[in-house]
Amino acid sequence: MSAHERDTHFSRRAFLVSTTGLWISAGLPRPLAAAAAQRDEAPSVLSPDEWSAVEAISERILPADETPGAKAAGCVNFIDKALASEDAAALPLYREALQALEHACDARWKKKFVDLDAARQDAMLEDLESGSLPDWGAPGASQQAFFGSVRMHTLLGFLADPRHGGNRDFIGWRTMGFPGPVHHLGGAQPDQMSGKRRFAPIWERTPPRPSQS
Amino acid sequence: MSEMKDVCVIGTGAAGGVWIDACTRAGLDVVALERGPHLGPSDFRQHDELSNVHRGTGFAPTWQDTTRDHAAQVAQLGRSTMLARCVGGGTAHWGSWCWRFREDDFEVLSSEGPVEGANLADWPISYAELAPFYDAAEARLGLAGQASANPSGPPRHGGYPNPPHPPRRATQLIAMGAKKLGLHPFPTPMAINSRPYQGRAACINGGMCANFGCPVHAKASTLAIHVPAALATGHLDLRPDTRVIELVTGKDGRVLAARTLDASGRENEVRARTFVLACGGIGSAQLLLSSRSARHPDGLANGSGLVGRNLMFHNFTFVFFELPEPSLAALGPAGMVAIDDLHPSDASRGFIRGAVLGESAESGPIWSAYKAPGYLGENTRAWGKPLKDYLRRYPYLDGMIAVGEDLPQLDNRIDLDPTHVDAEGFPLARITYESHPNDRALHDFFDARLHEIALAAGATKSWSFDTSHTKGGTGHIMGTCRMGNDPNESVVDRWCRSHEVPNLYIPDGGCFPTSGGYNPTLTIFANAARTAAHFLESIARKETA
Ligand SMILES: Cc1cc2nc3c(=O)[nH]c(=O)nc-3n(C[C@H](O)[C@H](O)[C@H](O)COP(=O)(O)OP(=O)(O)OC[C@H]3O[C@@H](n4cnc5c(N)ncnc54)[C@H](O)[C@@H]3O)c2cc1C
Numbered sequence: 001m002s003a004h005e006r007d008t009h010f011s012r013r014a015f016l017v018s019t020t021g022l023w024i025s026a027g028l029p030r031p032l033a034a035a036a037a038q039r040d041e042a043p044s045v046l047s048p049d050e051w052s053a054v055e056a057i058s059e060r061i062l063p064a065d066e067t068p069g070a071k072a073a074g075c076v077n078f079i080d081k082a083l084a085s086e087d088a089a090a091l092p093l094y095r096e097a098l099q100a101l102e103h104a105c106d107a108r109w110k111k112k113f114v115d116l117d118a119a120r121q122d123a124m125l126e127d128l129e130s131g132s133l134p135d136w137g138a139p140g141a142s143q144q145a146f147f148g149s150v151r152m153h154t155l156l157g158f159l160a161d162p163r164h165g166g167n168r169d170f171i172g173w174r175t176m177g178f179p180g181p182v183h184h185l186g187g188a189q190p191d192q193m194s195g196k197r198r199f200a201p202i203w204e205r206t207p208p209r210p211s212q213s
Numbered sequence: 214m215s216e217m218k219d220v221c222v223i224g225t226g227a228a229g230g231v232w233i234d235a236c237t238r239a240g241l242d243v244v245a246l247e248r249g250p251h252l253g254p255s256d257f258r259q260h261d262e263l264s265n266v267h268r269g270t271g272f273a274p275t276w277q278d279t280t281r282d283h284a285a286q287v288a289q290l291g292r293s294t295m296l297a298r299c300v301g302g303g304t305a306h307w308g309s310w311c312w313r314f315r316e317d318d319f320e321v322l323s324s325e326g327p328v329e330g331a332n333l334a335d336w337p338i339s340y341a342e343l344a345p346f347y348d349a350a351e352a353r354l355g356l357a358g359q360a361s362a363n364p365s366g367p368p369r370h371g372g373y374p375n376p377p378h379p380p381r382r383a384t385q386l387i388a389m390g391a392k393k394l395g396l397h398p399f400p401t402p403m404a405i406n407s408r409p410y411q412g413r414a415a416c417i418n419g420g421m422c423a424n425f426g427c428p429v430h431a432k433a434s435t436l437a438i439h440v441p442a443a444l445a446t447g448h449l450d451l452r453p454d455t456r457v458i459e460l461v462t463g464k465d466g467r468v469l470a471a472r473t474l475d476a477s478g479r480e481n482e483v484r485a486r487t488f489v490l491a492c493g494g495i496g497s498a499q500l501l502l503s504s505r506s507a508r509h510p511d512g513l514a515n516g517s518g519l520v521g522r523n524l525m526f527h528n529f530t531f532v533f534f535e536l537p538e539p540s541l542a543a544l545g546p547a548g549m550v551a552i553d554d555l556h557p558s559d560a561s562r563g564f565i566r567g568a569v570l571g572e573s574a575e576s577g578p579i580w581s582a583y584k585a586p587g588y589l590g591e592n593t594r595a596w597g598k599p600l601k602d603y604l605r606r607y608p609y610l611d612g613m614i615a616v617g618e619d620l621p622q623l624d625n626r627i628d629l630d631p632t633h634v635d636a637e638g639f640p641l642a643r644i645t646y647e648s649h650p651n652d653r654a655l656h657d658f659f660d661a662r663l664h665e666i667a668l669a670a671g672a673t674k675s676w677s678f679d680t681s682h683t684k685g686g687t688g689h690i691m692g693t694c695r696m697g698n699d700p701n702e703s704v705v706d707r708w709c710r711s712h713e714v715p716n717l718y719i720p721d722g723g724c725f726p727t728s729g730g731y732n733p734t735l736t737i738f739a740n741a742a743r744t745a746a747h748f749l750e751s752i753a754r755k756e757t758a
Contacts, residue, residue: 187417
């Protein structure tokens with residue numbers, strides 16, 4: 001689906017399509033950013049303000065409740081590293097949309113996005129998701145395309161292997177109860193598959209990844 | 214200009230791997246040209262769900278294609294297929310469900326009669342002719358399964374070489390549910406070792422099979438089996454990272470050479486007496502259409518105009534569901550139970566042909582997260598607290614898939630995109646595909662059946678996942694170089710030899726006249742072995758003559 005179709009035929013289904021699709025369609029992917037992303041929490045392409053705004057948005061997409069959310073999992077670090085490499089094609093979308101979002105927050109609340117309370121942040125994001133923020137100042141970066149991208153990126157930062165810079169302390173995998181890459185943990189036995197014996201997840205193991213090369 | 218080889222095989226996937234193995238075993242000197250790298254378990258251990266499922270960079274980092282529904286549209290640039298570009302091709306990262314087609318799958322036109330808008334055909338071969346090659350392929354790949362457990366399957370002699378895999382909890386629940394509905398569930402036949410077999414390790418139940426390379430080679434592939442065997446004969450010159458950009462023909466109409474481009478951008482020509490084009494249903498059509506000359510203005514082997522047409526890739530119907538107890542979906546291969554009772558064609562259902570159903574486990578967290586909107590429904594926003602609560606349901610989720618037969622249509626096709634080119638400057642494959650009304654009716658029927666089975670398995674909730682927009686994302690690419698007896702109605706003959714170019718064979722998935730409603734690759738393996746055996750017999754005859 002093209003960016004144009006995405007903009008004009010927005011619906012739940014289109015949303016699903018656009019968020020399961022890839023950003024790389026605009027350019028060829030770059031080498032894996034995994035190494036660069038390892039535990040490096042300093043911004044590489046986002047400005048400090050952009051970093052804080054993306055972090056705040058991601059925290060509304062996967063908020064802390066009984067368990068930690070996107071902020072604690074370091075999703076913004078994942079996003080920053082992705083925008084520096086594989087998903088570099090989406091950086092202009094982020095830049096333009098973030099600027100337009102700050103203008104919209106300023107117009108409505110006279111505040112920056114990060115300084116809004118959670119309810120107001122959610123109200124802004126709901127409008128962003130439906131493309132209804134007025135006087136949107138980024139014609140090249142549609143509200144829905146941006147929202148869909150941050151949403152998907154946040155999920156990826158929460159759930160991708162920690163070596164890509166997010167999922168800190170396996171927070172994402174713990175939330176889901178995904179035990180980690182089973183083949184890195186020595187594999188599973190039939191009694192574990194049938195549920196008779198528990199399969200210990202990666203965060204309970206020391207070292208967490210005994211057999212990784 | 215290189216020396217003259219006996220056989221040049223282009224592409225090392227299912228069909229290419231089989232031909233390489235058969236020819237080197239017979240003592241022929243083979244050069245194999247493979248566009249992608251020669252990866253192995255140490256590379257596969259670096260792959261993860263982000264690289265292989267979401268980004269698709271593990272196996273084909275630069276893949277791009279363009280897609281559209283019909284000829285009146287401008288195709289959009291994207292990445293629809295999930296094919297692998299590496300030694301082993303799609304067998305390096307397949308799920309390895311292994312089906313034999315049913316007897317009637319080889320005679321769809323005569324058993325159904327013509328259907329408007331579809332281009333049905335009979336295969337030029339019968340099930341009986343392929344059966345011994347199915348036997349041999351199952352033995353070579355080390356299939357794990359339970360003999361004669363499928364009441365709708367074709368007749369078979371003897372059992373599988375290995376016993377079925379141990380089930381996970383969700384598998385057991387699905388099987389119990391299906392039985393309640395009067396169906397006959399059975400272990401999905403898989404080319405994954407359930408015990409050590411012919412020098413390859415047993416499965417460690419790590420999950421992550423489809424889209425991933427096996428870290429212990431328990432999963433069968435031409436990478437793990439056929440290519441190493443061929444290398445051991447000393448008759449194989451394997452050239453990874455070597456892309457064929459054109460087939461050059463001589464005055465006699467035979468292929469003279471394959472023009473290649475290596476990773477450093479150097480061009481070369483590879484000569485051989487016989488050429489085997491096995492680049493998969495998209496790659497082979499693309500290469501033939503690119504090999505234009507005064508003599509072949511519409512591309513090589515394309516006198517029928519059918520190269521690239523009749524494209525099929527199955528109709529995937531997914532239903533996911535929430536069980537009352539943990540599915541343990543991350544442990545073990547993705548689909549361990551299948552149901553085939555509903556496969557036989559029955560026009561009273563409102564459509565012809567059928568599908569095989571099977572478990573499609575909720576293997577990874579990212580793939581699971583994609584499906585939040587379907588679970589949450591139209592009226593709940595798929596972010597914030599609802600999204601987080603959805604993620605928490607992961608341990609209880611599982612899924613099923615119906616692999617449905619899609620009908621061949623002339624206008625569904627691969628051709629060369631007129632505007633978009635790849636990094637080396639060659640036109641991208643353009644995919645034009647629209648479902649036939651029969652395909653849509655089949656999809657709706659099986660969608661409803663999957664929901665019923667999920668419910669009978671104890672599911673508290675089930676929902677559909679629409680994949681109709683993913684053109685070729687099934688990875689099952691068929692039809693683009695149709696096999697048949699009539700040169701006007703097909704591209705290759707019953708031996709997968711071009712009707713027009715006598716030293717060119719095209720044995721990959723493109724040769725399928727119809728798509729069967731089963732994952733196609735065991736049939737590709739068996740048919741490639743059949744055609745390679747015939748080729749070897751024919752040259753042996755020439756030598757003795
Ligand atoms: C994720 C996934 C899961 C799957 N699971 C199953 C399953 O469970 N069961 C099943 O039956 N099938 C499955 N399949 C399908 C299976 O992978 C294919 O049917 C099979 O690999 C097709 O074999 P082939 O020989 O036609 O081509 P391929 O295996 O696609 O091989 C083609 C080869 O040619 C090479 N090539 C292409 N162009 C050129 C060129 N110009 N020069 C040189 N080399 C070139 C490619 O790099 C590739 O290695 C799956 C596919 C995918 C994507």
